[in-house]
Amino acid sequence: EDGEVVFEAWRNNTEMYYEGEWTTGEKELLGRGGALYYMPDDFERDILWASNGRFTGMDDVINALNKGAGFFFMSGHGSPNVWADHYPGVPGNRQHSSIVGLQVITLRPWFPFVSFPIMPADTLSNGEKLPVAVIGGCHNAQFNVSAIPAFLNVFSIFPFLPNNYMWTYGYPVPECLCWRLVRNPNGGAIASIGNTGLGYGMPGKACTTGGGDGWITIEFFRQYGTKNQHILGMAHSQAITTYINSFDMEDMEAGHAKTVEQWVLLGDPSLMIGGY
Structure with missing residues (x-):
């Protein structure tokens, strides 16, 4: 933001695509835009990215959400x-360059x-300024977690012990992030959409066109913004239907079938987004 360089390094003239920023953003890439590309022009946009210096940790996300929003997309x-x-x-590899945006329990x-x-x-x-939250990432809507199994998942580091596949690494997570947002009595989200399992994505230039989590989340906003699907369940279901009609569901290696099966809506599907 304001022309400040947050990180600068370049090797071997490698093309760099910050996939999540293309997916959430306003620009078109290979004929398909990011989510904001399809949203009405009169929507106020508050873009928090690592590249523009406005996303440095949870405080940035929480402070922005506390102002209220119609949609919330990560x-x-x-x-x-x-x-x-x-x-x-990804300077210093993933271990050293990760920025946490939201967390259920520490x-x-x-x-x-x-x-x-x-x-x-x-x-x-x-308060009541509740957005529809669309969370792109692995397991954010894995609604079968609870604190004790989540804690016991820490023992999966030992190869001779069974893995309960909570994907929580010992954190005693009482509920998944997507549901925690919806059940918050003081705010959060009015509904949330996310993956119950590993979310697939396309790296590089195909991040908006190649299918997987990035494609289907963009499609939700395209259904709302350009197809006038303003009933929450219809926007969600039409995004799934369009995905099925756009990709080969028999290509198991590409993960297309898994993408639509695990992309769940937690909330009231009859909701008129924005109200009547």
Whole structure:
């Protein structure tokens, strides 16, 4: 933002595409725009990206959401507990360049054991100014988690012990992030859409056109913005239908069938987005 360079490094003239920013953004790539490309012009846009310096951690996301919104769209990486993204170029590899955007619980079975606030997503206080949340990332809507199985998942690091596939890494996650947003009595979201399992994405130039999580989340906003699908369940279901009609559902390696099967709506499908 304001021309400030946040990160600058270039090797071998490699093409760089910040896939989540293309997916959420306003521009067209290979004939398909990001989500904001399809939204009505009179919608106010508040873009928090690592590349524009406005996304540096959870405080940025929580402060923006507390102002209220009609839609809330994140595209990156996740687990039942966390949604996160990376600094541009992933400097220092994923371990050192990850930025957490929202988290259910910070308790963990290793030092320092807890960070504050303990339940960051629960601190959202946007009252009745509730957005429809679309969360692009792995497992953010994995609604079968609970605290004890989530904690026991820490033992999956030992190959001789069974893996319960909670994908929580020992954090005692009581509920997945997508549902935690909806059930928040003081704010959060009026409904949420996300993946119950591993969300697939296309790296590089095909990030908006190649299918997977990026494609179907964009399609939700295209259905709302250009196809006048303003009933929540219709926008969600038509995004799925359009995906099925656009890709080969028998191509199991591409993950197309999995993409539509795991993309769930948590909320009232009869909701008129924005009200009557």
